[in-house]
Amino acid sequence: MSKMRYERPAIKKLETGLPNKFGMRTEYEPTTHIDGVAVNDLVKQYGSPLFVISERIIRSTIKRARKAFETRYPKVQFAWSYKTNYLNAVCSIFHQEGSWAEVVSGFEYDKAISLGVDGKKIIFNGPEKSVEDLTKAIKNDSLIHIDHLDELYTISELAEKHKSHPRVAIRVNMDTGVYPMWDRFGFNYENGQAWDAINKVMHSERMELVGLHCHIGTFMLSPYAYGIAASKLAELALAVEQKFKHEIRYIDLGGGFASKNTLKGAYLPGIDTNPTFDDFAEAISTALLNSNFKQDKLPLLILETGRALIDDAGYLLGSVISNKRSSTGRRNTILDVGVNILFTSFWYDHKITPAQSFSQYSEDTCVYGPLCMNIDVIRESTNLPLLNRGDHVVIHSVGAYNMTQWMQFISLRPNVVLIDPEEKTHVIRLRETLDNMNSMEKVPAHLEKFSI
Amino acid sequence: MKLRKNVAVSEVGLIFNPVTGESFSVNPIGVEILELIREEKDQNQIMQVLLEKYSTDQATLENDYADFIDILNHHHLIEIHEETKD
DSSP states (O other): OOOBOOOOOOEEEOOOSOOOTTOOOOOOSOOOEETTEEHHHHHHHHOSSEEEEEHHHHHHHHHHHHHHHHTTOSOEEEEEEGGGOOOHHHHHHHHHTTOEEEESSHHHHHHHHHTTOOGGGEEEOSSOOOHHHHHHHHHTTOEEEEOSHHHHHHHHHHHHHHTOOOEEEEEEEOOOSOSSOOOSSSEESTTSHHHHHHHHHHHHOSSEEEEEEOOOOSSBOOHHHHHHHHHHHHHHHHHHHHHHOOOOOEEEOOOOBOOSOOBTTOSSOHHHHSOOHHHHHHHHHHHHHHSSOOGGGOOEEEEOOOHHHHGGGEEEEEEEEEEEEOTTSOEEEEESOOTTTOGGGGTBOOOEEESSOOOSOEEEEEEEOSSSSTTOEEEEEEEEEOOOTTOEEEEOSOOSSHHHHOOOBSBOOOOEEEEOTTSOEEEEEOOOOHHHHHTTOOOOGGGSOOOO | OEEOTTOEEOTTSEEEETTTTEEEEEOHHHHHHHHHHHTTOOHHHHHHHHHHHBSOOHHHHHHHHHHHHHHHHHTTOEEOOHHHHO
């Protein structure tokens, strides 16, 4: 006779008092499959921990975002934010869906070129662009977004040297009524820096001012701030047209749209409260359409959304190493997933579900990672079923930033697997090995031998 | 070790301690353990019953059992005699 499934004994004190109408539900519902592929099979085949990316979700999300904007505004172009997730397979999906590339370093720029992106469809942002980077971008006729005056003068010199006419945009920072106001990138709108930079570009005649760019913040929860930003950029574009009889071809509102993750300290879950693509699209397109652009002179609207397009497509599978109790009697569960590969656990209360079915019994649990570091906490407090050692869990919405900001710290970075729309799995990044790490190091001859 | 006098355990896993007025909920395996304690089975006997019934290993079960007993004790639901502690 087969034995019954084991669940560890648990007792919970029943608290009396007013029920919390905003209480978070316990994650009883297991995530046994991702896009039709069994989680247990994925772990068996590719190991634990394991990043899993759903191609189906990426494609449906970008389609939903495009629909939100294209139904409201006639000229829309998305540019994939490389820093959010620059795994080649992920970038290629976005390029297949028509997105340009938005890069913020020479490394990312080269990555886009190596993937076959047309240089003309690369937007080069960021405060650090070397002379070598800028020369490459000028030769490829990429769109260079100027961050500061030193960069403006360098581009001007390079344009003269190479007898070229680079296409540039001015990055503008501004007060959109949100806190904190991002003013470290680009030129300020309110104090006239942006207008000053625009005039310098226009009068130099060595560059072609094709666009105006801003990126007002990150994980923005107010779509109205984008409406204010769009209005201010429209005013600048119209001022350029009036003064120089020069048409600004695009307005780039950058990224920063919130995903459906729940920020730490948020009272309600992100999935219920964070704005949708439709909310952002409504605010932005209304502001542009209500500005004084003539109907046939509406600029192209560029969006560099990253997080909101990829977060939900990423899963991180992990396994329970041990269950313990703290000195105060609180349940502690240790997973094999650490903050070195789940950087976003510093910002979000990630949803964690079991990968196998459980009874309805649950415990308030603190979920730790495996690192020998006190900061390695995945969730300070969550209500989880009675997980056993070796059980698998699924951490949701991890697609943004984790696979770029992860660290090789204490342990090696795991495999990343893509599930294609036909439910086939592909390793798109191999797990690291000791050889990988050692291949980058050199030990001086006098340190090669020792005896202990 | 035995259940404290007057502690009521229902079949569905509700516990009421009339001395403190506190209520608890326990999962099915927890109810089984409480019943075995009420029958004055010792730890070895309880382990044996559970290992025969559930798909787990001895080390995991011993660890979880010890943890459960600690929590029962913390909530003053059981009395642990000195001889059983040793």
